[in-house]
Amino acid sequence: MTLLDSHARTGAVARINPVAKLGASAAVALPLILTLDVVSAAVALGLELLLFPLAGLTWREFWVRTWPVWLAAPLTGLTIALYGETSGTVYVDWFVVRISEGSLELALATTLRVLAIALPSVVLFVTVDPTDLADGLGQVLRLPARFVLGALAGLRMVGLFLDDWRALELARRARGVADRGRLRRFLGMAFALLVLSLRRGSKLATAMEARAFGAPGERTWARESTFGGREWALIGVGLAVALVATAAAVAAGTWNFILGPSA
Structure with a gap:
């Protein structure tokens, strides 16, 4: 275990059941997957950045762990900006590249959405031990x-x-x-x-x-995996971020249900 790992595993979030971290990440990601708009992604990302210090990571640990996400998100947005759906004013039209007002808006929304979905997963799962995760999946x-x-x-x-x-x-x-x-x-x-x-x-x-790992019948576990108040609180925080982001997008009139008829 590296020094970075040892520091990352000392925060309060590190002692929470990995299943709760999985649930919190899913709660944040679900509404962002269902819509593609700037408001919901920006609100969710802003709330997440406020909550990340509670995970127990130093800023150095945070950047070391999340730099691939910060690199991949703008590249994804750049692809959408160059080749995305054209609407509104067209700024550049050359060969297969067409940059328009609509493609730039989609690019910004996509970049923010990638950050808002990926960052919580990376930050939460930095503190997850594979054995603890297996215990949670099997027992919880x-x-x-x-x-x-x-x-x-x-x-x-x-x-x-x-x-x-x-x-x-x-x-x-x-x-x-x-x-x-x-x-x-x-x-x-x-x-x-x-x-x-x-x-x-x-x-x-x-x-x-x-060693009878595949034997039928109920299995015993060396360590008990508990799921209590801290775990439900973390899932509640994830749901709160999702609900606030969704409410902000609906109130601003930007909610765009991508699975709907207008997608």
Whole structure:
């Protein structure tokens, strides 16, 4: 665990059940998925930025974790601005590029919506431990234990891919076959890594079956996953952000139900 991870896991939100974090993220995202307008996305994003300090992350941690979202959102908006639906005044018309008043408005709404949906998910799940998430999915949501534990075991193996890749690279370099043909070398190492992954997955599945992970009947858990007042409060905050954003868009007359006849 890095120093960044240890700091991120010391806030009050870090001790909340991951299922509640999943529910809060879904509550914020649902109304923003159903509409494409500037007001609802801007209001939701503004409220989220006010609440993010409560997550226990420092500003450095926040930017380190969320910079891909801040980079991807404007790029998404740029695509909409250049190739989106044309309406209103046309500012640029060249080849397949057509920038208009309507496409710029859609681009701004899309950028804000991507930020408002992605940022809460990233901030909340920084503090999630995979084992705690599996406990919550199995005990709180009552998902099949076989699926949950299998996914957890696979997720725990992801970190070994980097170690295997480095070991393969060093082994090929020691044999003198890693100096030329970068593309060929990459394809060869990718195939070797695939073979190693299949072998490790087969061994893991056999070991889990030997320990009765797939046995029928009710399963016991090493740690109890609780769901109480803090969890309901976090979901309530997510619902409040969604309701305020929706109410603001309806009051401003900008609510645009994308699944409706006018979409």
